[in-house]
Amino acid sequence: MVGVVIQRKVIEYRIVGGTGACGRAQRSTFPAGIEAPVQYGPGVLAFAVYMTQYQLLPYQRTAEVLNELAGLGISPGILQRAVRVAATRLEVPVTAIRRALVAAPVVHADKTGRRVNGNLLATRTQHRPAYGLLPSEEPRKARERKRRAECDDPREGVGPSVSSECGA
DSSP states (O other), X not given: OOOOOOOOOOOOOXXXXXXXXXXXXXXXXXXXXXXXXXXXXXHHHHHHHIIIIISOOOHHHHHHXXXXXXOOOOOHHHHHHHHHHHHHHTHHHHHHHHHHHHHSSEEEEEEXXXXXXXXXXXXXXXXXXXXXXXXOOEEHHHHHHHHHHHHHOTTTTSSOEEESTTOO
16 A cells, blocks of 8 residues: 655744853854744745646645645745746756757757647657757737747748747
8 A cells, every 4th residue: 555644844942141240241153044833834935846847836825735745835926936046056057058958960849739828838848868958938919920930041040940830
């Protein structure tokens, strides 16, 4: 039998103060990295980024899932901040992947669509066996203009040939 247990782990820190034997007032401090009364650990924030960015669950629903599974009363705003922090931390590796894809002789490109607030959005991927890139989404009309331009000239003479639905 296989079971899954989801539970939260809470670590509480307290500041202790008083007067020492020397007569001076003393007060302890919080450990490094503890900056707010309530903070969520890296596991919670990574799960939130995964659910919102990979599983494409809305922020509100992700907050509800965390509340239902682990009793965490986390707000959608904290989830949005977690995504922004993750994006900032990933800037360097994403730039390296982008450069490697542009330098590659051939890359595979693919796309998939989905509706968000009534708008059809496209997620385009470009990848090689060792790495891949999911650029940001664009509205359908802009995406279609780009697709037509890419099918005429995939990289405007710069970077790799693109094998995709254009027939290349």
